[in-house]
Amino acid sequence: MEERAVHDRGGWPTDAPIDRSERELADWELLTDALVGVLGGQGVMNVDELRRGIESMPPGEYERASYYERWLYSLESVLTEKGVLERGELDRIRGE
Amino acid sequence: MSFRRGDRVRVADRPHDGHHRTPVYVKGKTGTIERVHAAFTNPETTAYGADGLPLERLYLVGFDQREVWDGYPGPAPDRIYVDVFEHWLEAVE
Numbered sequence: 001m002e003e004r005a006v007h008d009r010g011g012w013p014t015d016a017p018i019d020r021s022e023r024e025l026a027d028w029e030l031l032t033d034a035l036v037g038v039l040g041g042q043g044v045m046n047v048d049e050l051r052r053g054i055e056s057m058p059p060g061e062y063e064r065a066s067y068y069e070r071w072l073y074s075l076e077s078v079l080t081e082k083g084v085l086e087r088g089e090l091d092r093i094r095g096e
Numbered sequence: 097m098s099f100r101r102g103d104r105v106r107v108a109d110r111p112h113d114g115h116h117r118t119p120v121y122v123k124g125k126t127g128t129i130e131r132v133h134a135a136f137t138n139p140e141t142t143a144y145g146a147d148g149l150p151l152e153r154l155y156l157v158g159f160d161q162r163e164v165w166d167g168y169p170g171p172a173p174d175r176i177y178v179d180v181f182e183h184w185l186e187a188v189e
Binding site: 004046 | 114115119120121139142143144145148164165
């Protein structure tokens with residue numbers, strides 16, 4: 001069997017318990033979901049690009065990130081690649 | 097080549113550098129066409145901003161769990177179903 005990518009999880013051996021607890025989504029998570037929906041609807045970025053961006057994360061970062069943190073990572077990298085965002089633009093805005 | 101319900105197929109056992117929807121655990125495994133879904137744009141190219149054409153037919157493929165997992169401890173009739181695009185499938189005589 002080939003060496004698998006970090007996101008290709010089916011059958012991944014682990015002794016870690018599965019966290020089945022439910023929780024409320026935070027506002028930023030809802031906004032991230034909405035943003036992906038709008039960008040898809042407007043033809044700016046599709047779900048396969050979103051997935052590809054997630055799969056391109058360094059494995060360590062992928063493991064540390066939560067579900068919507070992975071979406072955000074991909075959003076920023078794909079939109080930067082498309083020239084919608086300038087490199088470092090979000091960091092600059094956050095710093096202001 | 098297109099497949100019909102009941103056809104035996106093997107999933108190509110090849111690495112693919114880039115986005116694709118074929119999980120590693122079914123690569124090289126043999127199963128049966130359970131359903132012919134429809135043809136869709138190819139996520140392997142739409143993931144990079146292309147139009148995804150030509151369309152690729154998608155199938156629901158059923159596998160014996162014992163075929164997929166070495167040492168599977170459950171009952172022999174247990175099955176697992178995975179959607180697989182046509183260009184990942186090879187005919188089994």
